[in-house]
Amino acid sequence: MFELTYHVILFLFIAAFLAGFIDSIAGGGGMITIPAMLLAGIPPLETLGTNKLQSLFGSGSASIAYARGGHVNLRGQLPMVFMSALGSAFGALLATVVPGDVLKAVLPFLLAAIALYFAFKPSISDIDRHSRMxxxxxxxxxxPAIGFYDGVFGPGTGSFFMLAFVSLAGYGVLKATAHTKFLNFGSNFGAFCVFLAYGVVLWKVGIIMGIGQFLGAQVGSRFAMRIGARIIKPLLVITSLALAVRLLADPSHPVRIWLGV
Incomplete structure (x- = not known):
């Protein structure tokens, strides 16, 4: 049994609260929780499994808040959520087959491209536009495709859902954020079921961090609903760029290994 001291538990709770706040607005909460758990000495596989448990609290909390605010119909989104969960479960099961180094190498540049898209496309707002799909x-x-990615690797899933909803479904930024959280809940659930079957979920840590995520997501989602695209758009750009920089800063990143830096 993996045990943590009380001050480390408090550190993880605060990290989860901050992650829940940011994730409910722009995604990228895993950028905070996963390093925090690794820093606390939790093994990598248990970190991934426990992260999915505590993420369920945050994405579920944000989904409920956005639904109560009238920005998403939870029942109407169930088919999308089911497919996201299914894709994520397959992604977690097939993680050893998918070329992880390729995903790690390409992801920072995809996130930078998403950040530039939202930063320089002036027509992005809270107003819905013509749907292309x-x-x-x-x-x-x-x-299911983005859910699969979440099960295999994970970072940036919210950004990919946001880009898809805005550019292809024609959603305004606030509506896209609300729907992203519910689909992210589905992808978290699918991967969590697989990690649970493998017995790599630390329940005490996950529930304590989950409470922090739940509270942070409540505060963040209410903040987003009050301000809308004025806060979501810049925070999405900053979060995507920060995640890209963090990934490239890792000495084990494939690009740095290939370049010998």
């Missing part, structure tokens, strides 16, 4: 097609293709 039907909800059924979105459910059958992008929802």
């Amino acid at each position: 039907t909800p059924f097609l979105f459910s059958m293709t992008l929802a």
